[in-house]
Amino acid sequence: MSVTTVNPVLRVAPAPPAEAAAYFRASLAFHTDVSDVAAAMAAEGGPGFTLVDCRSTESWDQGHVPGAVHLPTAHVAEQAGRLLDPAVPVVTYCWGPACDGATRAALALAELGYPVKEMRGGFEYWVREGFAYETRQGTERPAADPLTVPVDADDCGC
Incomplete structure (x- = not known):
């Protein structure tokens, strides 16, 4: 009796190309990555968005992206109007890929009418990719x- 090996990757067939294109286009409307945020933050004339660190004050003090606005997820509803311009897109970040804080903050901001994206990888990947960050000490x-970025190149090429 022959045993058929099931390919775990293709157990569920890939989506048709048009559906895949729509999905990935939509994904890019909701997400950005650390390298693109860093490049935009360093661009002459500014990034064109407000970067929001949605972690606690203790986390912010431990380290945050230079130029970010501190707006903890739990305070979005009462503080967003004071800290953010509703005409300027917002990019949220939290600790890392295992944390939903940036997703919850992005949802809260979207529900308040802000155009918003989430930075995949969060603060963890900002640091892992070797970008500068600020602490209370400097x-x-x-x-x-x-393992996250080529160390001898200006960018990953993607």
């Missing part, structure tokens, strides 16, 4: 983790 710049 600015830190870690070495890039070679």
